[in-house]
Amino acid sequence: MNIDAIRQEIPALATCTYLNTAGIGPSPRAVTDTIVSLYRQVEAESPDLMARHLEEFTRMDETRRAVAAHWLVDPDEVALLRSTAEGFNLIGHGLRFRPGDEIISCVQDHPAARAIWTVMARRYGVIVRHFDLHHDRDAGAVLEDLQSQVSARTRLISVSHVTSENGFKVPVRELADLAHSVGARLILDGTQAVGQDRYPLAQMGVDFYVAGFYKWALGPFGTGAMYVRRERLGEIEPALVGAGGTARFDAATAAFEPDPTSRRFEFGARPYPLYPAMAAGLAFVDRAPLAEIAERSLGLADRLRQQVAGEPGVIDFTPVHRSLRTGMVGLAVRGMPGAELCNRLRADGFIMRDNRGPAGIGGVRVCCAFFNTEAEMDRLASAVRSVARASAGVAAIR
Numbered sequence: 001m002n003i004d005a006i007r008q009e010i011p012a013l014a015t016c017t018y019l020n021t022a023g024i025g026p027s028p029r030a031v032t033d034t035i036v037s038l039y040r041q042v043e044a045e046s047p048d049l050m051a052r053h054l055e056e057f058t059r060m061d062e063t064r065r066a067v068a069a070h071w072l073v074d075p076d077e078v079a080l081l082r083s084t085a086e087g088f089n090l091i092g093h094g095l096r097f098r099p100g101d102e103i104i105s106c107v108q109d110h111p112a113a114r115a116i117w118t119v120m121a122r123r124y125g126v127i128v129r130h131f132d133l134h135h136d137r138d139a140g141a142v143l144e145d146l147q148s149q150v151s152a153r154t155r156l157i158s159v160s161h162v163t164s165e166n167g168f169k170v171p172v173r174e175l176a177d178l179a180h181s182v183g184a185r186l187i188l189d190g191t192q193a194v195g196q197d198r199y200p201l202a203q204m205g206v207d208f209y210v211a212g213f214y215k216w217a218l219g220p221f222g223t224g225a226m227y228v229r230r231e232r233l234g235e236i237e238p239a240l241v242g243a244g245g246t247a248r249f250d251a252a253t254a255a256f257e258p259d260p261t262s263r264r265f266e267f268g269a270r271p272y273p274l275y276p277a278m279a280a281g282l283a284f285v286d287r288a289p290l291a292e293i294a295e296r297s298l299g300l301a302d303r304l305r306q307q308v309a310g311e312p313g314v315i316d317f318t319p320v321h322r323s324l325r326t327g328m329v330g331l332a333v334r335g336m337p338g339a340e341l342c343n344r345l346r347a348d349g350f351i352m353r354d355n356r357g358p359a360g361i362g363g364v365r366v367c368c369a370f371f372n373t374e375a376e377m378d379r380l381a382s383a384v385r386s387v388a389r390a391s392a393g394v395a396a397i398r
């Protein structure tokens with residue numbers, strides 16, 4: 001992998017030390033060029049290029065096929081989305097819940113994957129149980145915790161494949177087996193997973209997988225995709241509907257027949273130029289073998305962590321077990337609010353985000369993407385050590 005050449009293709013990397021790919025991925029030139037050229041085409045040729053929904057222009061089928069090839073699933077099992085929350089809402093409103101049904105949801109999940117379960121609780125009397133992915137857990141402890149919560153009433157286990165706080169990667173196959181053992185379904189939020197590694201969803205036993213593609217997959221903001229296992233399609237009523245997504249629509253009665261594939265979930269006007277651009281982002285990360293990308297990210301993360309390990313005042317809340325780690329690192333400085341640590345590091349040119357951390361003080365989330373460099377990790381480690389020492393010095397004087 002020629003990292004210098006890759007970095008040349010991502011213009012933002014020339015202007016800052018970008019460590020917030022879990023917030024939004026920096027666009028490769030090919031992504032922005034695709035968007036610009038398609039909007040220019042509409043401007044130059046005809047505005048109704050957008051409204052005629054022709055594959056020659058929208059390339060929705062082509063993008064669906066690219067996503068399906070990436071996940072090793074069938075294109076008919078893929079719907080293109082605008083956001084993660086859209087996918088969770090489609091599944092939540094589409095499943096038919098009864099009072100007393102139970103959903104198990106993870107406290108580290110993003111609101112995009114959680115708020116909908118509160119709606120289901122209010123509307124249908126569903127009971128939502130919560131579990132915690134503490135950073136020192138191993139896969140066995142995670143499963144034990146969930147095992148103690150599932151029952152014949154469980155309808156759904158809902159969790160991030162990789163959490164946004166510190167990149168905790170859950171053991172998917174085991175979770176799917178557990179859900180299926182009580183007749184429940186597994187829905188994963190793959191937003192922080194897609195683009196970090198390659199995941200064969202059908203083989204992993206997932207029922208529903210929803211992912212934003214504008215982070216590690218380097219697509220444009222406001223794009224995503226959802227996988228619905230073919231056998232589960234009939235369990236989800238199309239509940240968010242409009243023009244599109246139908247095989248037939250009766251103008252006299254508004255009766256409609258949903259599209260027989262996951263395309264039934266794509267309703268309403270879509271920002272078409274963003275989807276070929278999303279495919280361009282995926283092609284960019286897919287070009288380097290993704291297993292190599294994942295190893296490189298883990299290596300960069302390890303390098304950073306080793307350099308702050310043992311530094312008094314620095315707390316590392318990255319997942320302890322390597323098989324559950326990704327390219328994300330959670331760091332805190334004892335006694336310092338996460339926002340303050342984040343601002344100090346930003347003042348030194350490190351773009352990152354503050355984060356919920358252990359002991360309620362918060363910390364920062366460092367994203368070690370494959371295009372980041374060893375030198376960036378070394379400079380950040382040194383900056384974190386300096387902040388921790390200065391903070392300890394101030395505390396000592398007080």
Ligand SMILES: Cc1ncc(COP(=O)(O)O)c(C=O)c1O
Binds near residue numbers: 110113212
């Ligand atoms: C795990 C996870 N899910 C979802 C989102 C965002 O969801 P949406 O695209 O609906 O805004 C984020 C980050 O912003 C995230 O980290």
